[in-house]
Amino acid sequence: MTMDFNERPSLLLADDDVTFCQVLSRALEKRGYAVTVAHSVELALPLVTANPPEFAIVDLKMTGVSGLVLIQALHDTDAATRIVVLTGYASIATAVEAIKLGATQYLSKPANADEIVNAFGHSANAGLALNAQPSSVSRLEWEHIQRVLQENQGNISATARALNMHRRTLQRKLGKSPLL
Amino acid sequence: MTMDFNERPSLLLADDDVTFCQVLSRALEKRGYAVTVAHSVELALPLVTANPPEFAIVDLKMTGVSGLVLIQALHDTDAATRIVVLTGYASIATAVEAIKLGATQYLSKPANADEIVNAFGHSANAGLALNAQPSSVSRLEWEHIQRVLQENQGNISATARALNMHRRTLQRKLGKSPLL
DNA sequence: TTTGTCTGCGACAAATTGTCGCAATACTGA
DNA sequence: TCAGTATTGCGACAATTTGTCGCAGACAAA
Numbered sequence: 001m002t003m004d005f006n007e008r009p010s011l012l013l014a015d016d017d018v019t020f021c022q023v024l025s026r027a028l029e030k031r032g033y034a035v036t037v038a039h040s041v042e043l044a045l046p047l048v049t050a051n052p053p054e055f056a057i058v059d060l061k062m063t064g065v066s067g068l069v070l071i072q073a074l075h076d077t078d079a080a081t082r083i084v085v086l087t088g089y090a091s092i093a094t095a096v097e098a099i100k101l102g103a104t105q106y107l108s109k110p111a112n113a114d115e116i117v118n119a120f121g122h123s124a125n126a127g128l129a130l131n132a133q134p135s136s137v138s139r140l141e142w143e144h145i146q147r148v149l150q151e152n153q154g155n156i157s158a159t160a161r162a163l164n165m166h167r168r169t170l171q172r173k174l175g176k177s178p179l180l
Numbered sequence: 181m182t183m184d185f186n187e188r189p190s191l192l193l194a195d196d197d198v199t200f201c202q203v204l205s206r207a208l209e210k211r212g213y214a215v216t217v218a219h220s221v222e223l224a225l226p227l228v229t230a231n232p233p234e235f236a237i238v239d240l241k242m243t244g245v246s247g248l249v250l251i252q253a254l255h256d257t258d259a260a261t262r263i264v265v266l267t268g269y270a271s272i273a274t275a276v277e278a279i280k281l282g283a284t285q286y287l288s289k290p291a292n293a294d295e296i297v298n299a300f301g302h303s304a305n306a307g308l309a310l311n312a313q314p315s316s317v318s319r320l321e322w323e324h325i326q327r328v329l330q331e332n333q334g335n336i337s338a339t340a341r342a343l344n345m346h347r348r349t350l351q352r353k354l355g356k357s358p359l360l
Numbered sequence: 361t362t363t364g365t366c367t368g369c370g371a372c373a374a375a376t377t378g379t380c381g382c383a384a385t386a387c388t389g390a
Numbered sequence: 391t392c393a394g395t396a397t398t399g400c401g402a403c404a405a406t407t408t409g410t411c412g413c414a415g416a417c418a419a420a
Contacts, residue, residue: 092270092271095272095275095279096275096285106276133342134269134324134327135270136345137321140321145317155397163316163317165317165377166378168378168379168400171399336366337367338366349408351368363418365417365419366415366416366417370412372410375409376406377406378406379402385396390391390392390394
């Protein structure tokens with residue numbers, strides 16, 4: 001890239017997976033973005049207010065505050081910011097919430113740099129293909145858990161009680177990625 | 181309900197599953213809504229323009245045009261309409277799209293009337309369903325299995341394949357009653 | 361009859377859940 | 391600020407549930 005660094009579009013990458021950030025930020029820089037990395041929402045917020053980015057990639061599940069907070073902050077600061085949510089624990093409940101808060105797209109890991117960059121752009125997916133298959137039982141369970149969890153503001157104990165399920169079991173389920 | 185029919189909040193229920201509509205519309209009427217049912221997007225659209233509803237429940241997978249079209253029409257006609265998407269073929273991609281088009285919530289079947297009403301937004305009927313207990317995971321599983329089983333005309337092997345579940349396990353589950 | 365699929369069920373290993381407990385944090389109301 | 395309470399993230403082990411394999415009978419189509 002021969003472009004002056006300051007002319008490049010600014011991009012904030014917020015994810016607490018260090019190696020993932022290294023790989024992805026390099027790939028994004030190759031594509032012409034001026035990347036800033038933050039490994040937690042707490043670290044990202046001051047950067048946002050000091051220097052609102054044009055693009056942002058946010059992981060929802062970071063240690064500490066949820067990425068949803070960051071999305072809101074980004075959107076409040078500059079409604080034109082293109083925000084892509086990228087998470088390994090994708091669920092419909094959090095997707096709905098993220099989009100409502102102003103996210104542009106919602107992808108689940110793993111996703112390569114091209115897919116992410118692509119997600120910044122078009123939103124016109126007119127002909128979306130519906131799944132031919134009904135959701136698997138485990139997927140359904142995952143979605144349901146995520147929804148109740150959100151209704152309980154992320155309180156695991158309360159969620160376990162509401163679902164009449166043992167806290168230990170819920171913990172274990174939450175630890176796994178949403179298979180299938 | 182002693183309320184005059186015209187004073188009740190209007191609700192459009194768009195789903196091509198006839199029995200499902202019957203059950204749900206009755207449950208919704210009990211909760212005070214003036215329910216109108218449409219079994220396809222084509223049938224629903226004229227109703228929307230003629231008489232924009234305050235609430236809507238839309239299935240995405242209907243014969244013919246996708247429910248996404250209806251969502252857009254509803255939102256274009258009256259941006260204040262509270263739209264809940266309800267589908268048996270839930271996916272994150274369609275959820276994202278539906279919310280962007282103006283849907284309020286996105287639920288996957290099975291969902292009971294309380295959960296749906298709740299999804300319209302706590303603000304509207306704040307005092308109503310505070311203690312709405314979410315269905316237990318096993319209940320959800322039971323209903324889902326029954327639905328898929330019916331789609332497969334009671335064929336256990338095919339259902340097990342569709343649900344990506346072992347036939348033996350499905351058999352065992354079917355042997356039990358729908359425990360809470 | 362042969363072939364292919366569906367079904368019910370026994371048996372046993374593999375995996376998941378229920379339970380109990382503990383130490384490290386939050387959170388809350390004097 | 392401090393005690394009291396709730397939450398959280400585990401480890402460990404027993405109790406249950408699933409995954410797997412296999413087999414025999416039913417049924418329909420070729």
